[in-house]
Amino acid sequence: MSAPDKNELLAQAVRLREQGHPEQARERLLSLTADYPDAVDVAYHTAWxxxxxxxEAEAVPYYERCLQGDALREEDRRGALLGLGSTYRVLGRFGQAVETLRRGVAEFPDDGALRTFLSMALFNTGEHHEAMQILLRLVAETSGSPGVQRYRTAIEHYATDLNETM
Structure with a gap:
């Protein structure tokens, strides 16, 4: 019987995390990282x-590693940009959070989670106007609330300039 390959070992570690055993998953992922230091998928799941x-501080280098180049699968790249941006924000590295999340929104403009986390990071950097613009547009676009949809045009209008009173 042959030894499991990298993909099989990675899948086992991910299952451990998903099943509520993150410490065991971490041990396996750190071992995989040592064996496959250039594997971006391993770095991504190790960060996660x-x-x-x-x-969070230990997650950063793994996120940064997995985002180098373009080898990461699209969905994982989206998750890594969100994860790194959010992690920078949690660590108080607000400028880096904004930069990372802006990059994520540029690559995935329809991703509401990236836009939401960008608005939070913008709030932390004092860019309240832009943070509100992003959130108001997101609410107008995605809310299923009949009241929001009834006033969608007004909400979108005010999103461009909250100081305007019509």
Missing amino acids: VHDVLGL
Whole structure:
């Protein structure tokens, strides 16, 4: 019987995380990272498990590694940009959070989660006007609330300039 390959070992570690065993997943992922230091998918899941465990500072280098180049699958790249931006924000590195999340929104403009986290980071940097613009547009576009939809045109209008009173 042959030894499991990288993809099989990675899948096992991801399952451990998903099943509520993040410490065990972390141990396996750190071992995989040592064996496959250039594997962006391993770096991504290693970052993720560190975030799950509240080890944000330890997650950063793995997020940064997995985002170098364009080898990461699209959905994982989206998650890594959100994860890194959010992690920077949690660590108080607000400028880096904004930069990372802007890059995410540029690559994935329809992703409401990226836009939401960008608005939070913008709030933290004192860019309240832009933060509100993003959130108001997101609410107008995505809300299923009949009241919001009834006033969608007004909400979108005010999103461009909150100081205007019509």
